[in-house]
Amino acid sequence: MITMNVRRTTAAAAAALALSLTTVVGGSGAAQAIGAGSGSGSGAETITIGIKFDQPGVGLKTPDGTYTGFDVDVATYVAKELGFAPGDIKWKEAKSADRETLLQRGDVDFIAASYSINDEREKKVDFAGPYLLAHQDILVRADDDSIKEPEDLNNKKLCSVTGSTSAQNVKDELAPRAQLQEYGGYSECLTGLENEIIDAVTTDDSILAGYAAQDEFKGKFKLGGFKLSNENYGIGVQQGSELKAEINTALEKMVADGSWEAYVEKNFGPANYENEPAPKIGNVVE
Numbered sequence: 005m006i007t008m009n010v011r012r013t014t015a016a017a018a019a020a021l022a023l024s025l026t027t028v029v030g031g032s033g034a035a036q037a038i039g040a041g042s043g044s045g046s047g048a049e050t051i052t053i054g055i056k057f058d059q060p061g062v063g064l065k066t067p068d069g070t071y072t073g074f075d076v077d078v079a080t081y082v083a084k085e086l087g088f089a090p091g092d093i094k095w096k097e098a099k100s101a102d103r104e105t106l107l108q109r110g111d112v113d114f115i116a117a118s119y120s121i122n123d124e125r126e127k128k129v130d131f132a133g134p135y136l137l138a139h140q141d142i143l144v145r146a147d148d149d150s151i152k153e154p155e156d157l158n159n160k161k162l163c164s165v166t167g168s169t170s171a172q173n174v175k176d177e178l179a180p181r182a183q184l185q186e187y188g189g190y191s192e193c194l195t196g197l198e199n200e201i202i203d204a205v206t207t208d209d210s211i212l213a214g215y216a217a218q219d220e221f222k223g224k225f226k227l228g229g230f231k232l233s234n235e236n237y238g239i240g241v242q243q244g245s246e247l248k249a250e251i252n253t254a255l256e257k258m259v260a261d262g263s264w265e266a267y268v269e270k271n272f273g274p275a276n277y278e279n280e281p282a283p284k285i286g287n288v289v290e
């Protein structure tokens with residue numbers, strides 16, 4: 005958790021941190037977490053950030069224990085602006101279904117994990133951003149021409165992830181008659197697609213492009229190219245947290261100084277992902 009940080013340079017920033025700490029401490033379980041951290045005697049000043057661990061190009065923990073992806077780069081930039089060097093970051097896996105709970109319990113300070121802003125989630129958490137606009141799409145085996153339009157998904161075995169907007173959209177409107185399998189992570193869906201247990205994986209095009217570009221999957225899968233929804237990625241924080249304003253300032257700077265473009269190129273370039281331009285802070289596309 006965030007603890008008092010010597011790297012903060014300006015009084016304003018220090019005041020902002022004090023405010024955010026007050027808010028967090030005023031919360032619930034977070035107070036204990038901070039108390040436990042600072043009382044441990046380690047002297048560590050760390051920030052805990054939730055990301056995905058299994059989404060290449062977006063958020064990935066590699067076998068050698070490093071973290072890569074667009075969300076990782078964005079989160080690292082934001083942490084730096086909050087006064088935390090890369091070595092001060094503790095990465096924590098934030099699976100789709102766990103994100104609100106992780107924030108509410110104070111297990112993480114913020115979440116950057118392909119986390120779409122929507123009304124349902126905003127009842128429980130707050131979002132800074134958005135910092136990326138993605139769209140729901142499908143991934144099928146390269147030799148499968150049976151899904152030409154979204155309606156063709158009905159009666160297909162479709163895989164998505166529990167707690168994701170992708171699964172909810174399928175149930176609500178996209179293909180209510182599809183046989184939806186909900187797994188814990190998209191990587192499990194990919195294995196199912198490869199093994200022909202399922203017919204299509206559906207989630208954000210940003211995530212699917214990253215999987216399709218993996219060496220192990222090259223030539224095996226293709227994207228449908230359907231823009232089935234607008235997914236505005238936000239950075240999740242505890243409800244009422246002062247961090248939201250600070251993170252928005254960091255995100256604006258990240259776009260203005262060219263870092264956003266560089267992160268897009270670095271992480272999505274290899275997958276040939278055609279990204280949308282940088283969104284404006286507060287501009288959630290319905």
Ligand code: GLU
Nearest residue numbers: 100118119120168169235
């Ligand atoms: N962006 C969508 C969501 O927040 C799908 C990706 C994910 O599950 O993280 O649910």
